[in-house]
Amino acid sequence: MRVLPALFTTIAALPISSCEDFDTLAALANYGVNASNFFTGGSRASIAGNPAENDLAARDESSGCKYACGTLSLLYHGNTAYPKSPAYHLEEAGYWSAVQAEVEPYCFFEPEDSVAVAVTILLSRLTQCPFAVKSGGHAAFANASNIAGGITINMARMNKVKLSEDESVAKVGPGNTWYDVYTALEDRNLTVIGGRVADIGVGGLTLGGGVSFFSGLYGWACDNVKNYQVVTAQGTILDVNHDSHFDDLYYALRGGGNNFGVVTRFDLYTYPQGMMWGGSRVYSINETDTILNALVDYAYDAPSDPNAALIVAFTYAEQLGGYVIAADLEHAKPKDNPPIFDAFQNTSYISDTTKIVSLPDLTLEFNSSNPGGLRETYWTATYKVNLDLLQYMVAEYQTQTNKILDVAGLGPSFVLQIIRADELRHMTRNGGNALGLSEEEGPLLLLNIAFWWNSSADDERVLQTCQTILDNTVAYAAERELAKEYRYMNYASQYQKVVPSYGAANHARLREIATKYDPSGVFQRLQPGYFKLDGAPRTGSP
Incomplete structure (x- = not known):
């Protein structure tokens, strides 16, 4: 049974400030959902009702989740999946990282519109059943977009x-x-x-x-x-x-x-945007100095060609005999070998996939270098651009990675990108973003340590190696005043503090905004996964 979408206008009319003493049952009733029997032991809601948010100590989390998932099953028939069902197994298989796929929610729910999402959040508040939200499911660590014993909201049907x-x-x-x-x-x-x-x-x-x-x-x-x-x-x-x-x-x-x-x-x-140019060139590790010099030159020359984009990755490929370098070169214009990439064109390479290509097809090529179904970890840091620092970073990556090359299925990548000065200038658009970066700081070096492997038995070794690489490179940079505070959320590990890295003023402002719109801390407590306002998803170190 569906609830009329027009009902959301009733809720939208409520002032945000009225939410300190929030009546969850009344809000659900405005969507046509009667959940008042939750407090008398009901197994799921019916359609329409009242009271107010209550002390839920008498119910444990699992019974709350049973009620919430049962209600969603009633309201949205066919959109809820439970453990051991074929639909549930398909949901699990939809995660990129095996670490995320191992997490088992009480149910998966696939809303089809915003009202269904609103009802789910309100049911979570009522029952205190925690939830997670999945868009593409490409985060690396457990509970980022999945949640043990709670409701995982998979947005897959909202795909217009x-x-x-x-x-x-x-x-x-x-x-x-x-x-x-x-x-x-x-x-x-x-x-x-x-x-x-x-x-x-x-x-x-x-x-x-x-x-x-x-x-x-x-x-x-x-x-x-x-x-x-x-x-x-x-x-x-x-x-x-x-x-x-x-x-x-x-x-x-x-x-x-x-x-x-x-x-x-x-x-x-x-x-x-029509056709463009792009692809990947693979180089011998012996070209490290040449490629790093080219990366530094690009960092400062990039504003002369805003159509260009570059990623440089160091990785270990046993089939190629050891460490190699991959340079992903892209240009928004369909023109072969644009001059800004002359240094990469003039350096001898092992293979080359660059060509005139459509944007969708280029993303498919990138997909092939990001295989799913493996254990994954990402780590990140940001630095000033400096050749000596880059040389140290690559050497440290190899030194530490050499210690775990026996790990089955290891794919260790050390990915370097430039945050260009012109990128930073665009961040001021429409009042600016929350990241705390300015054009005056640019260009900056963005690091993504991206490792994959096969077995959970090797989790600790791999994670500790990544942390060591990160800690040592940041320490080396800090000693030379080359380290930056900013951590890019989409590359960060579960042991890193992201939102506080946006700077004290931005962090404080974000906390104030969260308090204004979510005074009860729903998105801090009931949606505990991924990067919250304070601290890292996991405390300590691996």
């Missing part, structure tokens, strides 16, 4: 892509992958600013920042959202943009992650 009448904005559901979005816009010769790997979801990447092939031209994904449709902790459905009464929430959603609400639609600016 609709152009505005003048085609200046694409209204994109969070259940889309970037391949879905780019393919939908391709026949109009349009694109939006989003991810570079086909299977990554729209939601997580955009809320965490979102580096793009086109960041030199337009900035990051979070800087190219015109409007967010958001479900708040009160079940309110808001349109949030720079010109709305919720401009502070608009700021917070630009890099602040899942701390403020569940985004149910991203309205993204569109840009003209």
